[in-house]
Amino acid sequence: MTQSHRLLLITVLSLSVVLLSPLLGIDHPVSAEIKRQIMFEIRIPRVIFAFVAGAGLALCGMVFQAMFNNPLATPFTLGVASGASLGAAIYVSLGLSFSLLGIDGTSFSAFLGALIAISIVYGISHFRQGFSTETLLLTGVAISFFFSSLILFTQYLSNVTDSFRILRWLMGELSIVGYQDLMQLLPFVTLCVAVIIWLSRELNLLMAGDDIALSRGVAVKQTRYLLFFITSLCVGAIVALCGPIGFIGMMVPHICRLIIGSDHRWLTPATLMFGGGFLVFCDTIARLIIAPAEIPVGVITTLLGGPFFLWLLIRIRSKTA
Amino acid sequence: MNSVIHGQNIKVAVTNKVLLENISFQVNEGDYLCIVGPNGAGKSSLIKAIMGILPLSHGQLLINQHAITSYSQKQLAKQVSYVPQANGRTLPFTVKEFVAMARYPFHSAMSEWQPLDQQAVEQAFAITNTEQFADRQISTLSGGECQRVMIAAALCQQSPILLLDEPTSFLDPHHQVEVHKLIRELNQQHQITIIEVSHDINHASQHSKQILALKEGQSLWQGPASEFLEKDRLHSLYEQAFIFLNHPQTGAIIALPDEQL
Secondary structure (H helix, E strand, O other): OOOOHHHHHHHHHHHHHHHHHHHHOOOOOOOOOHHHHHHHHHHHHHHHHHHHHHHHHHHHHHHHHHHHHHOOOOOOOOOHHHHHHHHHHHHOOOOOOOOOEEEEEEHHHHHHHHHHHHHHHHHHHHHOOOHHHHHHHHHHHHHHHHHHHHHHHHHOOOHHHHHHHHHHHHHHOOOOOOOOOOOOOOHHHHHHHHHHHHHHHHHHHHHHHHHHHHOOOOOHHHHHHHHHHHHHHHHHHHHHHHHHHHHHHHHHHHHHHEEEEEEEEHHHHHHHHHHHHHHHHHHHHHOOOOOOOOHHOOOOOHHHHHHHHHHHHHHHHHHHO | OOOEEEEEEEEEOOOOOEEEEEEEEEEEEEEEEEEEEOOOOOOOHHHHOOOOOOOEEEEEEEOOEEEEOOOOOOHHHHEEEEEOOOOOOOOOOOOOHOOOOOOOOHHOOOOOOOHHHHHHHEEEEEEOHHHHHHHHHHHOOOOOHHHHHHHHHHHHHHOOOEEEOOOOOOOOOOOOOOOOHHHHHHHOOOOOEEEEOOOHHHHHHOOOOOOEEEEOOOOEEEEEEEHHHOOOHHHHHOOEEEEEEEOOOOOOOEEOOOOOO
């Protein structure tokens, strides 16, 4: 099977999940008019939203894995998502409300939080030469804990309503209504996808290490800054709208790499399709499993992702040993 | 002779630690320079400075009479290519993918693969005799095969200057000879200017044309390779006594560490 066949297979699978999902769980005895309404005003925007968010999270994970040359390095494990969450939590609990260029203030705060977190990780990883990935990941864990405590603190200081809002949102959920949320997300993810596709060759060379990338002519520093900025933007926008949905950024690109290889000219579209389809799949389960109630989708992805993380860790250990 | 690399009073420091200081040297077109010296002398740092990996904190480095800082990283990659110290075996690519990636400086984001690129890849395979494992994963190669692939990838860049950082350090004697022969071929038949970091002083004195000896970040000696092997010089360079004998086949002088001192 050639790479284009594999990509086609992933795309077909992913799109069939997307097409099937809105049709599931709509058999309540309601009128045709209400059914139509549910379909077009709730289900379809939600599925598209889940697809876009999933694709964005998966791609940001892929970029981090390539840049740090480690499958465990993602915006979540390195504390970028917690930074974004903290930004958004502070915004909510302060009762702020502003928007700029039609973009909600929550997104801006989350973006700022993500950028601060990535600056800390990057700063520490450049503090000393010969910096090991283990130290990097531990730094990420430390940053995550630190920001999580600050989120708890923020929550403690807020009133009951805000506190519950923050809690619900921290679980990662996709119960959005209508198309306006989608419009808050789409520009960021589109921009991110465009930049990542544009930088496919650079990502390939970054996987070979900074020295080789530089010697082949990649302006490593500028490329890195651009990628950090653009992924912070994307993660910030996603986290602001649906909370920190974990593990997609780690699982999806890794599985895609096993299927289609490490060449980003193939890996990027594969990760985009798989990531989108995967989050739609998880969201469908979250919606159906205890219907008519639904559980936050972040619970599903984390339940799947935890064991996957452990499996990956053991696999890497046994490989290097 | 055209000077292709000219270093003037180079200083390289990373976070206040001085790696190189006061280094001046010149490499002409078609030259073969070996950089020797004890561990931590700054040999790799000098190579990395020429590749634009480490910035200069003082001095000038001219590549083809132009300051290295006036080149973009892509332009520099068209002049200089680099084979790093052996570490390639964890790369998640096939040999063909990895070698083709070296055509990066000749492309923009969306440009198409050209016949010229294909030619460069095939030529690199042919010179290094690596065609037969083009479709294998790099992680499955042996040390010697992997080193040849690393050289093939650098050659694919088609730059007139090639830097090699200890290309034979992890190879058995047979593969050492093979890689040394390949480097000489590149220098003599393909007119590529070579700068090589080496711990093998006998190889350096016999096969290279010029030698630059570094110690503690300073230049200790430089001159024609044939004049390098000298008792006091080696002693002050490595703080180790050497004895000398003649190679029974070639008659060349060989230095061996004196075991009794």
